[in-house]
Amino acid sequence: MKYAPILFLFISLSVLGQNTMEASLVATTPMTLETLVAIDDFGTMYSITNHVFSKSNTEKTITYNNLQLGHLTTANASNPLKTNLFYQDFNTVIILDNRLAEIFKLDFNQIQPYKNVSHISTGYDNFLWLFNQDLQQLELYDYKLKQTKVRTLPIQSELLDLKSNYNFCWLLTEKFLYVYNYFGSLVKMMKNDGYTGLYENDENLILKKENSLFFLKENTEKVIPIILPDLLIKQFFVTNETLYIYDHEFLHKFEIKTN
Numbered sequence: 001m002k003y004a005p006i007l008f009l010f011i012s013l014s015v016l017g018q019n020t021m022e023a024s025l026v027a028t029t030p031m032t033l034e035t036l037v038a039i040d041d042f043g044t045m046y047s048i049t050n051h052v053f054s055k056s057n058t059e060k061t062i063t064y065n066n067l068q069l070g071h072l073t074t075a076n077a078s079n080p081l082k083t084n085l086f087y088q089d090f091n092t093v094i095i096l097d098n099r100l101a102e103i104f105k106l107d108f109n110q111i112q113p114y115k116n117v118s119h120i121s122t123g124y125d126n127f128l129w130l131f132n133q134d135l136q137q138l139e140l141y142d143y144k145l146k147q148t149k150v151r152t153l154p155i156q157s158e159l160l161d162l163k164s165n166y167n168f169c170w171l172l173t174e175k176f177l178y179v180y181n182y183f184g185s186l187v188k189m190m191k192n193d194g195y196t197g198l199y200e201n202d203e204n205l206i207l208k209k210e211n212s213l214f215f216l217k218e219n220t221e222k223v224i225p226i227i228l229p230d231l232l233i234k235q236f237f238v239t240n241e242t243l244y245i246y247d248h249e250f251l252h253k254f255e256i257k258t259n
Contacts, residue, residue: 019224019225020224020225020226020227021215021224021225021226021227021256021257022226022227022256022257023226023227023228023243023254023255023256024254024255024256025229025252025253025254026242026253026254026255027252027253028250028251028252028253029250029251029253030249030250031246031249031250031251032248032249033047033048033049033246033248034047034048034049034050035047035048035049035075035235036235036237036244036246036251037053037075037076037077037237038077038078038237038239039237039239039244040077040080040239041239041240042057043057043058044056044057044080045057046075046077046083048072048075051065051067051070051071051072052064052065052072053065053072053075053083053085053096053100055077055100062099062100063100064085064094064096064100064102066085066087066094069087069089069090069092069094070087070089070090071087071088071089072085072086072087073086073087073088073089074086074088074119074120076120076121076122078122078165079122080098081097081098082095082096082097082103082122083095083096083097083098083100084096084120084122084128086117086119086120088117088118090107090109091107091108091109091115091116091117092105092106092107092108092109093105093106093108093117093120093128093143094106095143104143104144106128106143111146115130115132115134115139116132116133116134117130117131117132117133118131118133118159119131119159119161119162120162121162121163121164121169122164122165123140123141123164123166123169123182124166124167124182126142126143126144126145127140127141127142127143127149127182128140128141128143129141129162129164129169131159131162131171133159135154136154136155136156137151137152137153137154137155138151138152138155138162138169138171138178138180138184139151139152140169140182140184149184150182150183150184151184152180152184152186155171155173155178156175157173157174157175157176158173158174159171159172159173160172160173160174160195160196160197161196161197161198163198163199163200163205164200165200165203166182167181167182167203168180168181168182168187168203169182170198170200170205172192172195172196172197172198172207173192174192175191175192176189176190176191176192177189177190177191177192177195177198190221193209193223194209194210195207195208195209195214196208196209196210197236199236199237199238201237201238201239201240201258202218202240202258203218204216204217204218204238204258205218206226206236206237206238206243207223208233208236211232211233212225212226212228212233213225213226213228213233213236213243213245214226215256215258217258226243226256228245228254231245231247231252232247232248233245233247234246234247234248238256241255241256241257241258242254242255242256243255243256
């Protein structure tokens with residue numbers, strides 16, 4: 001019986017470890033950008049400052065600017081060959097190649113039927129996931145054919161965030177987190193417990209709630225807190241098992257274990 005306390009302590013620590021995720025700080029770098037979009041596996045950085053979209057590495061920086069469209073709302077560089085920029089004020093999407101040359105322009109004010117779009121995200125091939133806020137519906141849209149392939153049922157809650165990969169789309173609303181496949185079928189729905197933002201990586205999710213981050217592994221509904229030092233979380237994203245947190249003064253780089 002003398003081993004019982006040690007065994008109990010081991011079991012307790014194991015259970016605790018399964019209910020949290022440790023994040024090990026790798027580096028902190030001073031940085032001043034308006035919006036840090038992403039950093040890829042090769043260290044290429046995508047960012048927005050004064051509505052100018054930039055792609056930077058150790059050798060050079062290239063930029064794209066469209067003054068006529070004004071405020072650059074969001075950018076998605078998950079596919080560097082087809083980076084998409086969304087200008088919500090003008091209801092317009094610009095598709096760029098890997099040199100940031102414009103290869104496609106989608107003005108939803110000129111496309112029939114008219115779509116009032118509030119969020120977009122990259123889909124497979126020539127598709128975009130977009131949220132039609134007039135109809136409160138998520139659509140998978142072929143921007144070359146100018147056709148909607150699938151359309152979901154109306155969403156009965158305010159949309160907070162939208163992320164996707166080639167297979168799925170994650171839609172975070174005030175009440176629920178929805179997961180749709182590329183056929184437009186709802187494959188998962190879970191209650192939103194106060195989360196306001198999300199990021200997808202290998203079909204795992206990082207969720208933001210107030211000034212904390214949580215991990216949701218694919219095919220589960222168990223949300224695990226990520227143990228972080230006390231810092232301001234303005235923007236966050238994940239590349240493989242590297243978690244980046246940007247507070248508008250410093251870029252914090254953490255190592256996490258998602259498997």
